[in-house]
Amino acid sequence: MAHPKLRYLEAFPVEYEGQKLVCLRDPQNLSGKMLFVSSEAIFIISHFDGNHSVLDIQEKFMKQFGNLIFSDEIEGLIKQLDEALMLDSENYRNFKSMLEEEFKNSGVRESSHAGLSYPHDAEEVKKWLEEFFQDAQISHPTTNHNGTINGIISPHIDFRRGGRSYALAYRELINSDADTFIIFGTSHYAEVENPFILTCKNFTTPLGEAETDIELVDYLSEQCNWDLFDGEIFHRQEHSIEFQVVFLQYLFGEKRKFKIVPILCNSFFRMIQSGESPSLDEKVSTFLGGVGEIISSIGNRAFVIAGADMAHVGLKFGDPEAVTESTLRWIKERDLLSLSFTEQVNAEAFFNSIEEEKDKRKICGLSPIYALLSTVRAGRGKILHYDQALEPDTGSVVSFASVGFYS
Numbered sequence: 001m002a003h004p005k006l007r008y009l010e011a012f013p014v015e016y017e018g019q020k021l022v023c024l025r026d027p028q029n030l031s032g033k034m035l036f037v038s039s040e041a042i043f044i045i046s047h048f049d050g051n052h053s054v055l056d057i058q059e060k061f062m063k064q065f066g067n068l069i070f071s072d073e074i075e076g077l078i079k080q081l082d083e084a085l086m087l088d089s090e091n092y093r094n095f096k097s098m099l100e101e102e103f104k105n106s107g108v109r110e111s112s113h114a115g116l117s118y119p120h121d122a123e124e125v126k127k128w129l130e131e132f133f134q135d136a137q138i139s140h141p142t143t144n145h146n147g148t149i150n151g152i153i154s155p156h157i158d159f160r161r162g163g164r165s166y167a168l169a170y171r172e173l174i175n176s177d178a179d180t181f182i183i184f185g186t187s188h189y190a191e192v193e194n195p196f197i198l199t200c201k202n203f204t205t206p207l208g209e210a211e212t213d214i215e216l217v218d219y220l221s222e223q224c225n226w227d228l229f230d231g232e233i234f235h236r237q238e239h240s241i242e243f244q245v246v247f248l249q250y251l252f253g254e255k256r257k258f259k260i261v262p263i264l265c266n267s268f269f270r271m272i273q274s275g276e277s278p279s280l281d282e283k284v285s286t287f288l289g290g291v292g293e294i295i296s297s298i299g300n301r302a303f304v305i306a307g308a309d310m311a312h313v314g315l316k317f318g319d320p321e322a323v324t325e326s327t328l329r330w331i332k333e334r335d336l337l338s339l340s341f342t343e344q345v346n347a348e349a350f351f352n353s354i355e356e357e358k359d360k361r362k363i364c365g366l367s368p369i370y371a372l373l374s375t376v377r378a379g380r381g382k383i384l385h386y387d388q389a390l391e392p393d394t395g396s397v398v399s400f401a402s403v404g405f406y407s
Contacts, residue, residue: 004078005050005088008189011042012316012394026086027189028237030095033084037077040065044074048087054078100233108209109201109262112237117158118246122206129250132163133171140168140385147406149176151304151376153342153369154247155400156186156240161389162400168385169402170247178303179258180213181248182291182375184368185240185307187264192231195278195367196287197264199235203242207249213259216294220261223290226283231264238264240307240368261294265367268351272359277348278370291375304405306372308365310335311388314396317362322395328388334361335399336386342403343381347373361399378405 010025016036024035024045037045043064047057054074061069078087085092103109114120118128154169155162187197200217203210221228235241241262252258271278278284295302311331314323323331334357341349347370354363384402391397 001078001082001087001089003050003053004048004081006045006048006081007086007088007092008191009086010316012396014393024081024084024086026084030092030099031083031085035080035084035086041077044069044077045081048078048081050088096233099236103233103236106201109199109203109235111203111205111242113239113242114206117160117239117243120206122208125206125246126250128159128163129167129247132159132167135164136167136171139164142171145172145382145404145406147379148300149173149404149406150178150300150302150378151306151372151405153306153308153365153372153401153403154244155309155402156243156307156365157309157389157398157400159243161398162387165385165387165400165402166243166247169404170251172384172404173248173251173303176303178301179256180216180261180298180301181244181258181303181305182261182263182295183241183244183305183307184263184265184371185238185244186309186364186368187231187234187238187266188240188364190231190234190264190266192234192266194226194228194230195266195268195281195284196228196371197231197234197266198228199232199262201235203245203260203262205242205246205249207246207253210245210249211257211259213261216259216261219294220287220290223293224283224286228287231266235262235264240264244305244307263291263371265371268367268370269359271351272355272366275355277351278367279348279374288371288374291371295375295377302377304372304376306365306368308368310338310363310365310399310401311361312364312396312398313361314391314394316391316394316396319396323390323397328390328397331361331397331399332386332388335401336383338363339383339386339401339403342369342373343383345373345376345378345381345405372405376405378407381405 014023021036152169338353382404386401388399
């Protein structure tokens with residue numbers, strides 16, 4: 001591999017066997033491996049950009065540390081990363097092609113996080129969720145928000161940290177008559193240009209199989225003159241929609257039949273950088289126009305969900321310093337400002353509140369929340385919950401919220 005190139009990885013400091021190291025993890029978890037490397041190794045790996053040769057990296061290392069590193073050491077690191085599928089290499093591309101073929105031929109999208117983020121056993125899952133709803137009732141007794149609920153923003157953080165917030169959003173659906181749930185979920189790592197990615201596959205979890213409305217997926221596909229299934233493979237490991245499906249199955253699975261329209265939403269980073277509204281992007285506006293037409297045609301049967309978290313700040317997310325109490329206060333202030341625009345059902349103001357700081361908070365729910373605000377049939381929103389999940393070991397924080405939308 002003459003010019004090794006790193007794939008997108010998560011990197012964060014850890015203490016392992018008494019040493020201060022950096023953990024490298026593939027967010028897609030293709031190999032199931034994590035690597036723990038030294039700061040010197042991180043310096044080397046940082047030059048795996050597809051442009052530097054082993055000799056180039058040796059020269060950079062000598063200039064930085066004043067001593068020679070043998071080519072065998074660099075090549076050994078390349079081999080380790082390649083075996084862990086962390087490099088954009090022939091090995092990775094062959095493996096990805098095999099996965100894509102398997103997924104294409106599969107009739108369903110199997111659960112990717114059962115046994116990892118929540119139990120494999122259906123009764124255990126129900127027990128977990130029941131406790132979340134009980135906790136929500138104790139901390140926030142049920143109140144009447146008046147009007148028909150037509151949409152929610154729900155977290156997609158892991159259930160252990162976000163369980164109460166999920167429950168506070170989903171308990172609003174208990175009396176809903178909707179049977180078609182359009183789910184906008186964050187696509188964290190899709191390597192395609194598609195702003196929205198569809199799949200026709202049903203979603204399975206320990207609670208059963210949720211049917212995808214193929215007719216509506218086909219309708220959306222017909223409205224757009226590009227391939228909305230480009231990147232479909234990223235549905236395979238993405239949790240942002242799966243977690244919403246689990247809650248829907250818990251609420252309605254044994255009571256009435258429902259269908260889902262699973263939509264992965266890619267990053268709006270390019271629009272943040274240019275300062276141009278997503279509404280000016282032809283693909284975004286055309287697709288969301290199609291979703292709006294579906295919602296108008298089926299009325300109160302339609303319900304819109306955004307599986308979205310808020311800020312991602314700290315060492316784990318590439319910031320130079322760990323979060324402090326001051327940082328947490330700033331994040332909350334900015335998050336609540338952005339969320340105030342969701343209460344106004346104002347997609348542009350929500351986008352602008354993030355664009356004006358060039359997404360310093362790294363809002364991973366920007367695109368699904370924008371999509372919801374652009375399509376939901378609601379006159380007002382209501383913030384139901386807000387929280388921050390601090391990770392002291394990595395000096396990082398993830399914030400999240402629940403919002404209901406009412407006509």
